[in-house]
Amino acid sequence: MSSVTVPATAPGEVATSDVAIEAIDLVKRFGDFTAVDGVSFTVPRGSVLGLLGPNGAGKTTTVRMMTTLSPPTSGTARIAGYDVREQPGMVRQNMGLTGQAATVDEILTGRENLRMIGGLYGIGRKTLARRSEELLEQFSLADAGDKQVKSYSGGMRRRLDLAVSLLATPPVLFLDEPTTGLDPRSRSELWEVLRELVAEGTTLLLTTQYLEEADQLADDIVVIDKGTIIAHGTSLQLKEQAGSASLVLTVSHADDLPAAEALLRKNGAEVFVDVAARRLTTAAGGLGDLPRVAAWFDESGIAVDDFGLSRPSLDDVFLSLTGHRAEESSNAEDTDNTTDEERS
Ligand SMILES: Nc1ncnc2c1ncn2[C@@H]1O[C@H](COP(=O)(O)OP(=O)(O)OP(=O)(O)O)[C@@H](O)[C@H]1O
Numbered sequence: 001m002s003s004v005t006v007p008a009t010a011p012g013e014v015a016t017s018d019v020a021i022e023a024i025d026l027v028k029r030f031g032d033f034t035a036v037d038g039v040s041f042t043v044p045r046g047s048v049l050g051l052l053g054p055n056g057a058g059k060t061t062t063v064r065m066m067t068t069l070s071p072p073t074s075g076t077a078r079i080a081g082y083d084v085r086e087q088p089g090m091v092r093q094n095m096g097l098t099g100q101a102a103t104v105d106e107i108l109t110g111r112e113n114l115r116m117i118g119g120l121y122g123i124g125r126k127t128l129a130r131r132s133e134e135l136l137e138q139f140s141l142a143d144a145g146d147k148q149v150k151s152y153s154g155g156m157r158r159r160l161d162l163a164v165s166l167l168a169t170p171p172v173l174f175l176d177e178p179t180t181g182l183d184p185r186s187r188s189e190l191w192e193v194l195r196e197l198v199a200e201g202t203t204l205l206l207t208t209q210y211l212e213e214a215d216q217l218a219d220d221i222v223v224i225d226k227g228t229i230i231a232h233g234t235s236l237q238l239k240e241q242a243g244s245a246s247l248v249l250t251v252s253h254a255d256d257l258p259a260a261e262a263l264l265r266k267n268g269a270e271v272f273v274d275v276a277a278r279r280l281t282t283a284a285g286g287l288g289d290l291p292r293v294a295a296w297f298d299e300s301g302i303a304v305d306d307f308g309l310s311r312p313s314l315d316d317v318f319l320s321l322t323g324h325r326a327e328e329s330s331n332a333e334d335t336d337n338t339t340d341e342e343r344s
């Protein structure tokens with residue numbers, strides 16, 4: 001989405017000055033459990049990398065290692081040219097982080113939180129006042145700015161958390177599942193804010209379980225599952241990897257589903273029926289399928305609401321890479337172990 005569309009490359013392929021984030025064979029073990037198992041990627045300056053994976057994939061652990069919060073078992077990372085092991089202080093000065101758990105102070109108001117944390121960053125008073133108002137406005141919190149955070153909804157807390165991490169406009173920003181818990185409108189508002197930041201030169205690494213989010217924002221996507229990278233490329237490349245397009249047809253009346261299914265079978269491939277959505281899906285050979293299938297339905301008299309070719313979604317990508325849908329992975333265990341120490 002940004003002006004920079006250079007895909008991330010293997011370490012060493014891009015001049016160091018053009019690389020804002022570099023993960024070099026990062027490994028993290030907890031006892032004999034390996035949470036992150038040799039993750040490497042680079043992110044060119046001014047671009048967005050989406051780290052995509054289901055619950056427990058190792059996204060937060062990777063981000064924690066890259067932001068000096070958790071020492072790698074082996075491997076390292078470089079942020080804005082500084083090594084997380086050798087120069088953690090310089091890394092912190094050049095990055096911002098919004099962790100998965102809210103870290104704002106409940107007792108203070110939204111405005112007070114911004115002022116307090118901005119003060120800790122050493123931002124001058126005038127600049128801080130202006131910046132706080134801008135951020136409250138940008139995140140639709142201007143009206144709630146003088147209310148205590150404990151009265152905020154989950155979405156409002158999330159937005160304040162993000163506003164706080166944007167106070168210092170660091171060159172490299174890490175966002176761990178920034179839009180989890182936000183309603184669709186707040187989510188697209190946040191995407192807009194992030195696009196503006198990137199247009200101004202910020203390099204962004206965001207983790208997400210939302211395939212659509214990576215699709216919308218990321219120039220380059222790293223898919224991880226069980227601690228290892230299982231795919232890496234642009235959204236388009238990943239979708240092409242997932243296979244050909246499918247033919248999707250929605251009938252007007254659920255009663256017609258069996259007849260419609262029988263007709264589609266004539267096309268030669270397996271047909272998937274989503275009864276609730278009155279939708280049938282089958283693999284398409286190409287554009288030529290469209291007129292042929294359309295003619296069959298025309299003759300049959302089955303009323304059709306919607307008919308067309310659909311590219312594989314990132315959901316399909318996930319399915320083809322891992323054998324399971326992203327949403328299917330276990331939600332039972334809450335792997336969120338981020339605490340106050342999350343914030344640098
Ligand atoms: N401090 C820890 N001690 C032991 N195991 C841990 C610790 N932190 C994380 N893990 C384990 O490492 C794996 C990866 O966890 P991580 O939090 O990085 O996943 P995630 O991709 O961020 O998942 P989610 O989408 O749920 O946030 C999980 O199996 C988790 O239980």
Ligand SMILES: [Mg+2]
Nearest residue numbers: 059060061100
């Ligand atoms: Mg996580």
